[in-house]
Amino acid sequence: MGRDSPDRCLIMVPGPTNVPSRVLRAMMKPMISHRGPEFRTLYRGILENLRYLFQTEGEVFVLTASGTGGVECAVSNLVNPGDKVLIPVFGLFSERMREKIARRGGVPVEVKLDYGEAPTADQIERMLELEKDVKVIAIVYNETSTGVTVRDLPEIGRIAKERGILLLVDAVSILGGDKLPVDEWNVDVCVAGSQKCLACPPGLSLISVSERAWRRIERTERPFYYDLVAMKSFRERWETPFTPAIPLFYALDEALKIIREEGLEKRFERHRVCSEAFYRAVEALGLEVFPRRGVRSNTVIAFKKPAGVDGAEVRRLMRERYKVVIAGGAGKVRDLIFRIGCMGAVSSPDVIRTVSALENALADVGYPVEAGAGVEAAKSVLF
Numbered sequence: 516m517g518r519d520s521p522d523r524c525l526i527m528v529p530g531p532t533n534v535p536s537r538v539l540r541a542m543m544k545p546m547i548s549h550r551g552p553e554f555r556t557l558y559r560g561i562l563e564n565l566r567y568l569f570q571t572e573g574e575v576f577v578l579t580a581s582g583t584g585g586v587e588c589a590v591s592n593l594v595n596p597g598d599k600v601l602i603p604v605f606g607l608f609s610e611r612m613r614e615k616i617a618r619r620g621g622v623p624v625e626v627k628l629d630y631g632e633a634p635t636a637d638q639i640e641r642m643l644e645l646e647k648d649v650k651v652i653a654i655v656y657n658e659t660s661t662g663v664t665v666r667d668l669p670e671i672g673r674i675a676k677e678r679g680i681l682l683l684v685d686a687v688s689i690l691g692g693d694k695l696p697v698d699e700w701n702v703d704v705c706v707a708g709s710q711k712c713l714a715c716p717p718g719l720s721l722i723s724v725s726e727r728a729w730r731r732i733e734r735t736e737r738p739f740y741y742d743l744v745a746m747k748s749f750r751e752r753w754e755t756p757f758t759p760a761i762p763l764f765y766a767l768d769e770a771l772k773i774i775r776e777e778g779l780e781k782r783f784e785r786h787r788v789c790s791e792a793f794y795r796a797v798e799a800l801g802l803e804v805f806p807r808r809g810v811r812s813n814t815v816i817a818f819k820k821p822a823g824v825d826g827a828e829v830r831r832l833m834r835e836r837y838k839v840v841i842a843g844g845a846g847k848v849r850d851l852i853f854r855i856g857c858m859g860a861v862s863s864p865d866v867i868r869t870v871s872a873l874e875n876a877l878a879d880v881g882y883p884v885e886a887g888a889g890v891e892a893a894k895s896v897l898f
């Protein structure tokens with residue numbers, strides 16, 4: 516069932532997101548050999564468009580792995596056992612990154628923050644004064660579990676570069692939905708996921724690697740499957756070391772063409788406007804946005820579940836009665852918040868339909884909402 520089917524639910528979770536029919540249809544092409552000319556042409560076109568997406572002159576790769584695999588690949592190519600890695604921890608995905616670093620044998624140096632907060636450049640700088648010999652700073656740019664974006668990332672990149680420290684960024688839930696020029700911001704290794712702001716099905720991760728990062732990666736004891744040096748040498752002939760998920764590569768190729776047709780700036784602005792409409796609507800319904808204003812994400816909208824309301828029941832009603840799927844919380848704030856994905860193909864009608872479903876479901880469980888207040892607030896931003 517494509518995006519256009521009438522009784523299909525609108526998927527407004529923070530990934531996977533709604534996939535345009537054009538992208539779904541691309542997956543129906545016949546299989547090809549991954550060692551033949553058709554695949555080389557396909558991979559070459561994908562990598563060209565990925566450079567545009569990451570805004571980089573550096574190397575880019577596609578991994579047949581979900582976002583977690585992409586982050587694991589980045590960590591295990593940059594971190595050797597015993598290396599200190601500075602990692603702000605402010606939600607489930609930064610906790611997972613810390614865990615990956617620890618399992619790799621690295622030494623995570625944590626900057627611990629409350630859920631709903633984002634690390635600042637000052638905090639990073641202070642920590643680097645205390646902890647000598649940090650090799651890598653690892654940051655989740657968009658903490659999907661709390662709806663928080665690290666707005667100081669450009670400044671953190673400058674600090675990392677000045678000190679000769681590599682910057683690893685998990686941009687799984689934001690690349691393609693908000694600004695992230697990796698070369699300009701000195702991001703050395705950046706990881707994104709296919710199923711979020713790219714409006715592509717799940718199953719691929721995308722990774723960019725700076726010139727600086729190679730010098731370290733070449734000296735690291737790398738894993739077999741996730742060996743970036745092997746990926747680079749196969750890339751020279753537009754191939755991957757192992758069998759790629761060819762139908763997903765077709766889908767990614769199409770999704771990236773759509774991104775180029777729209778243009779990055781317009782795409783970021785569409786995400787910003789839709790997120791602003793969501794925030795205004797949530798506030799007009801008397802609900803509280805979870806993160807403070809300066810760090811709110813344009814791709815994940817997190818807001819508190821009102822006291823006394825059964826969150827699971829609200830989401831059930833939204834899904835079954837109004838055909839819109841949103842997410843609850845994750846990690847420590849699992850039962851405290853709702854989350855809406857504002858990603859990929861998100862549009863004004865999607866926002867209106869989601870806000871309307873939320874308003875109605877809240878009213879159905881007896882929560883006092885002023886009928887139409889959320890939709891009106893969203894419309895005032897969108898139209």
Ligand SMILES: Cc1ncc(COP(=O)(O)O)c(C=O)c1O
Pocket residue numbers: 529530581582583584586608655657658659660685686687688708717
């Ligand atoms: C910030 C972040 N990192 C990593 C992941 C893991 O991605 P996946 O579930 O595709 O493995 C996610 C998934 O939501 C994420 O939001």
